[in-house]
Amino acid sequence: MSRISYNLRVIWACMKKDIKVSLTDRIFVILGVFLPVNFLILFSLFVLSGGQAPTAVVMNDTGPYAQQFYHSMAGAHSFILQKATASEASRLIQAGRIVAVVTIPADFETRIQNKQPVKVDVDINNLNTDFTNDIRRAVPLSITSFYAKAFPNVVTIVPHETDQYTQDTGYIPYLTVSILVIALVVGGLLQSGTSAAREWENATMKEVLLSPASRWAVVTGKMLGALVMSLASVIVVLAVLIFIIGVHPLHWGAMIGFTLLTLAIFIALGTLLGTLIKQRQAFTGLAFGVAIPLFFVSGAFGPISFNVPILQVIAQITPVYYAIVLQQYAFHGFTLNTYGLAANTLILFGFAIGLILLSALVLRRSTVAN
Amino acid sequence: MSATRSNEVIPGQPAIGNRNVPAIEIQVLCKTFGKFHAVDHLTLTVQQGEVFGLLGPNGSGKTTTINMISGLTVPTSGVVKVLGYDVRHNAREVRQILGAVPQETALYEELSAWTNMDFHADLFGIPRREKKQRINDMLTLVQLADRKNSRVSTFSGGMKRRLALGRALLHDPQLIYLDEPTLGIDVQARRAIWDYILQLRSQGKTVLITTNYLEEAQALCDRLAIIDHGKLIAVDTPEHLKQTYGGNVVELETAHVITAVDKIHALENIKEVRQEKTHLTITTQGTGNVVPQIINIVSQEDEIRDITIREPNLDEIFLRLTGTALRD
Numbered sequence: 001m002s003r004i005s006y007n008l009r010v011i012w013a014c015m016k017k018d019i020k021v022s023l024t025d026r027i028f029v030i031l032g033v034f035l036p037v038n039f040l041i042l043f044s045l046f047v048l049s050g051g052q053a054p055t056a057v058v059m060n061d062t063g064p065y066a067q068q069f070y071h072s073m074a075g076a077h078s079f080i081l082q083k084a085t086a087s088e089a090s091r092l093i094q095a096g097r098i099v100a101v102v103t104i105p106a107d108f109e110t111r112i113q114n115k116q117p118v119k120v121d122v123d124i125n126n127l128n129t130d131f132t133n134d135i136r137r138a139v140p141l142s143i144t145s146f147y148a149k150a151f152p153n154v155v156t157i158v159p160h161e162t163d164q165y166t167q168d169t170g171y172i173p174y175l176t177v178s179i180l181v182i183a184l185v186v187g188g189l190l191q192s193g194t195s196a197a198r199e200w201e202n203a204t205m206k207e208v209l210l211s212p213a214s215r216w217a218v219v220t221g222k223m224l225g226a227l228v229m230s231l232a233s234v235i236v237v238l239a240v241l242i243f244i245i246g247v248h249p250l251h252w253g254a255m256i257g258f259t260l261l262t263l264a265i266f267i268a269l270g271t272l273l274g275t276l277i278k279q280r281q282a283f284t285g286l287a288f289g290v291a292i293p294l295f296f297v298s299g300a301f302g303p304i305s306f307n308v309p310i311l312q313v314i315a316q317i318t319p320v321y322y323a324i325v326l327q328q329y330a331f332h333g334f335t336l337n338t339y340g341l342a343a344n345t346l347i348l349f350g351f352a353i354g355l356i357l358l359s360a361l362v363l364r365r366s367t368v369a370n
Numbered sequence: 371m372s373a374t375r376s377n378e379v380i381p382g383q384p385a386i387g388n389r390n391v392p393a394i395e396i397q398v399l400c401k402t403f404g405k406f407h408a409v410d411h412l413t414l415t416v417q418q419g420e421v422f423g424l425l426g427p428n429g430s431g432k433t434t435t436i437n438m439i440s441g442l443t444v445p446t447s448g449v450v451k452v453l454g455y456d457v458r459h460n461a462r463e464v465r466q467i468l469g470a471v472p473q474e475t476a477l478y479e480e481l482s483a484w485t486n487m488d489f490h491a492d493l494f495g496i497p498r499r500e501k502k503q504r505i506n507d508m509l510t511l512v513q514l515a516d517r518k519n520s521r522v523s524t525f526s527g528g529m530k531r532r533l534a535l536g537r538a539l540l541h542d543p544q545l546i547y548l549d550e551p552t553l554g555i556d557v558q559a560r561r562a563i564w565d566y567i568l569q570l571r572s573q574g575k576t577v578l579i580t581t582n583y584l585e586e587a588q589a590l591c592d593r594l595a596i597i598d599h600g601k602l603i604a605v606d607t608p609e610h611l612k613q614t615y616g617g618n619v620v621e622l623e624t625a626h627v628i629t630a631v632d633k634i635h636a637l638e639n640i641k642e643v644r645q646e647k648t649h650l651t652i653t654t655q656g657t658g659n660v661v662p663q664i665i666n667i668v669s670q671e672d673e674i675r676d677i678t679i680r681e682p683n684l685d686e687i688f689l690r691l692t693g694t695a696l697r698d
Contacts (some may be wrong), residue, residue, distance in 0.1 A: 006495045013492030017478065017485070024480035203474035207537075210440055210472075211493035212465040 007217040014208075014221025015228070018195050022229050032190055033233040036183030037240055043179050044245060047171055053099040053131045053138075055079040056089035063109030065150060069120075072146040073102065078138035093123060099131045100124045102139065112150075169332050173247045177331045178300035180237055181262060181323045182291060187233040188266030189273070189287040192226035196274025197283045205366075215364040219271060223356070226267045227260075234259060247331060255330035261348050262323040268355035275362050294320040303336045319351040391454045393418045393545050393576035394439060399448030401434050401600075408434040410600035412448070416578060416593075418544075421571045423591035424580040425688070431600035432580035433473065436547050439578070440468055452545060466494070469543030473550045475534040479523040483514055483533050486522060487540060494541035504540055512536035512566065528559025535566055546570060547578040552586060564589060584684035594684075598692040608684065615687045617641060617655035620664055623676035624648045633667050641690075648675075653682065 023029060057070055074081055084092065089101040103121040105111075111118045122139055126132040147154060199205040208218055238259075241247050249255040270287065277283045297311055298304065298320035304312050315321040322344050325336045335341060394416035401409040409431045416422040424432045437443035439450055441461040450457040452464045477486050487505040496504060509515040512532040522530060531551060538546055548567070552560040567590050570577050581587050587594050588608050595605040604611060617639070627647055634652060635643050639660050642653040650668070654660055661679060668674055 009492050009495065013489055017481070017489045020485065021478060021480050202476075202479070203472065204476050204478055206442065206470070206472045206474065206476040207478075207490065208493065209442055210465055210468070210470045210476075211490075212462040212495070213493050214462075 007214055010213040010217040011221040011224065014213075014218050015225040018222055018225030019228055021198070022191070022195060022225070028194065029229075029232075032187060032229065033236050035190075036187050036233050036237045039183055039186070040176060040179045040237055040240055040245075044172060044176055047175055052078055052080045053134050054082070054097065055100045055102060055135070056082055056084040056092055056098050058086050058089050058101060058103040059083055060086075060106040061104050061108040065112045066104050066108045068150055069104060069108070069142070069146045072149065073138075073142040075145060076138045076142045078134050078141070093125055096125065096127070098125070099128075100135045165334055169334070172245065173332065174328070175301060176241055176245050176247050177327050178295075178298075178324050180241055180259075181298075181320060181327050182295045182300065183237045184230070184234060184259060184262045184323070185266050185291045185294065185320060186287070187230040188226065188263045189270040189291060190284065191229045192223060192267040192270030193274035193277075193283045193287055194270075194280050195222060195226055196271045197278055197280045198274075200275070200278035201280055209366070216360050219356075219360040219363050223264070223267050223271060223359075226270065227263055230263050230267065234263070249331045250333045251330045255327065258323065258326040258330055258345075258348070261345075261352055262319070262327075264352045265319050265323075265348065265355055268352065268359045272355060272359035272362055275359065275366060294318050299324050299336065305337065319348060322348045322351075389418055391418070392416060392451070393420065393453060394422075394578065395449075395451040396435075396439075397449040399435070399438060399450060400446045401431075401438060401443065402446045407600050409438070409445075412597070412600070412602050414595050414602060414605055416576060418453075418576050419571070419574050420592045421567065421577040421579070421590050423587040423594045424578070424597055425582065425584070425587050425594050425684070426580075426597035427582055430597045432597055433549055434600075435597070436549055436578065436580060439547065440470055441465065466541070467544045469538035469541065469546040471531070471534045471538045471546070471548040471551060473553060475530045477522045477530055477534055477537070480521065482519050482521055483509065483525075484518040486533065487537055490537045490540055496541055508536040508540050511539070513562075526555075526559070528555045528562065531555055531559065531563055532566070535563065539570075543575075545576045545578065547580075549580050551579055551581070552583065560586075584688070588684055596688060596691055603691045611684070611687055612681050615690055617653060617682070618661070619680050619682050619686070620650075620652040620654065620661055621676075621678040621680070622650040622652070622664070622668055622674060624650070624668060624671075625673040625675055628668060628671045630667050630671050634664055637663055637667075653686070 022032075055073075057073065059066060059070065070081070070083075073079055082098075084101075086103070089098070089103075092098045093101050101121075101123040103123075105119065105121075108118055108120075120139070120143075122135065124132055124135050199208065242249075269290075270283075273286060273290075274283050277286065298315050298318055299307075300320075304315045304321065307315075325339075325344050326341070326348065329335050329341060329344075335344070337344070339347075392415045394414075396412055396414050399409055399412040400407070412431070412435060424435060426432050434443060438445045439452060439457065441457045441464055444458070453467055455463045455467075457464050478489070481489075484505065487508065488501070491501045491505060506515065509518050512535055514529060514533055514536065517525070517529070522533065525533065535548070535551070538548075551563050551567070555563070564586070567577055567579070571590075571592075577590075579586075579590065591608060593605065593607050594611060596603040596611075604615065606614065625648065627645075628650075631643055631645050631650070634640060634650075637660050639654050640652065641655040642651075644651040652664060665674065665677070
């Protein structure tokens with residue numbers, strides 16, 4: 001048997017064995033598949049519901065101007081509106097169920113027609129500054145918008161918008177693609193890291209290290225095993241993203257390629273950390289400790305170039321940033337930085353090769369303590 | 371003997387050793403962890419076909435020594451050769467000719483006995499056409515053929531040791547090491563493991579075992595090295611160790627407590643006299659027979675109710691050599 005065919009056999013054996021071992025841990029398999037989906041669903045729900053302030057509107061006047069004002073508020077994308085009586089609204093704000101009560105006075109219609117000033121009462125539950133400021137910004141915006149539509153000749157300043165892209169990208173489609181990347185990060189790290197740490201924790205690494213198999217072949221086999229296991233969760237996440245949330249990739253081939261590349265990076269990082277830490281419980285804590293901050297500093301919620309410079313510097317030293325840039329391209333067709341597609345891909349390749357080499361080197365230098 | 375025999379070993383086909391080359395050759399081997407000397411200038415040679423025991427209490431450096439022999443731990447200094455291969459420079463060749471049964475067994479407990487063997491066969495490059503037959507043979511040898519599809523986690527400690535032994539033999543190694551092979555298993559399972567080790571000896575295999583059970587060392591080993599605090603205290607056959615460091619042990623039971631202990635102590639070739647009420651334990655040294663003189667002294671003072679003359683056991687030898695009991 002040649003050295004090459006022997007190494008291929010070791011790679012295949014290590015991959016097969018790791019998959020079998022992982023499959024015996026059913027709770028971990030279920031967690032591994034559904035944790036990333038959980039991320040996707042919960043973040044989407046958070047974005048859907050959490051970004052707008054629940055507000056009651058007391059319509060003491062139901063005339064056409066009052067209705068138009070109500071629609072202007074609805075079009076401000078800052079409120080989740082509900083109509084209520086004064087007593088209902090009061091009860092809701094007292095119970096902390098809404099952020100604000102906007103009261104349209106009974107003489108709204110008459111005063112507008114007579115060109116008299118109108119006072120619209122706004123009661124705010126200012127427990128949360130973020131929501132409070134939303135209300136403080138959005139009510140004047142609604143008034144401006146109302147005027148622009150009700151009295152187009154009076155309002156003389158109107159914005160003339162020129163868009164960089166042919167279509168807007170909604171927050172949900174943007175964020176869910178970022179969440180796909182974090183699902184790859186978490187899935188890759190957990191599958192490979194726990195597999196590596198398990199070998200040390202159960203001392204089965206001795207069986208591997210006592211064999212004549214090349215450490216490179218062992219690491220490659222283990223990484224491929226983790227890749228296969230991670231793909232299961234990736235497929236579920238993609239299915240939810242595409243078929244349930246309705247975010248479709250613009251470039252399928254690029255999406256698949258960047259997905260595999262991102263997985264390779266975090267599988268290598270997981271193998272490296274698992275080999276160094278040697279304990280599953282400690283590793284799992286660290287994996288989340290690494291993944292969650294990376295998610296927040298890598299432009300997951302919006303282009304990192306809109307953030308403060310220090311955050312931009314931090315983001316650009318992490319592979320998650322480039323993975324998000326490339327997946328946003330694959331799904332939506334835009335590139336979030338000025339490096340270009342090829343440079344972003346090469347940087348991601350660099351991370352992958354560097355981490356694979358490093359994890360193989362660490363395993364090679366690992367010895368068994370007494 | 372050249373340090374490097376070959377640069378490449380073909381997986382699945384271990385190098386055929388020259389019978390004159392020592393199975394293990396350790397020269398001035400040291401391993402330190404910080405300021406702690408786990409192995410301290412150890413030099414010893416194990417010949418091919420021997421069952422060789424490393425005997426010492428926990429923490430004496432036995433496992434560190436075999437980890438260095440197998441290349442799992444890098445020595446701080448010194449040389450280890452296995453069948454002529456320098457472990458540092460020919461680690462892969464050494465692993466191919468070594469069968470290991472680590473203390474922890476290192477079995478994948480989530481997988482079946484068969485899958486464990488199958489994985490080992492792939493790691494050691496056992497030819498595919500022979501693999502199935504060899505796994506079946508080994509499982510039959512260690513009497514686990516009927517449990518081949520059972521998960522290892524359902525096995526008893528003894529079964530796991532047997533499986534680990536069968537796995538270690540699967541690639542037909544020339545040197546087998548067993549680290550504490552019967553630690554924590556019942557007497558029946560211990561006997562079974564001993565039988566397998568004795569079978570290996572009859573097949574001409576070299577076996578290296580570490581143990582802190584003297585009975586085990588005495589039953590199995592052709593030669594023993596006694597190690598304490600990482601240092602080699604003595605190396606010889608169990609019989610020679612007894613002769614060299616032992617002498618005889620005379621146990622006497624008298625009717626009453628006697629006062630002639632000092633007289634016995636003053637005799638030539640008396641190493642130690644211990645008195646516990648009416649029971650005397652007298653350890654002699656050298657080849658001279660002082661027993662008649664002891665009997666004479668004691669019988670002048672009191673009636674001797676019982677007398678036993680026996681060889682010292684290895685516990686007593688170990689105590690004499692190291693000043694501590696083996697399982698302290």
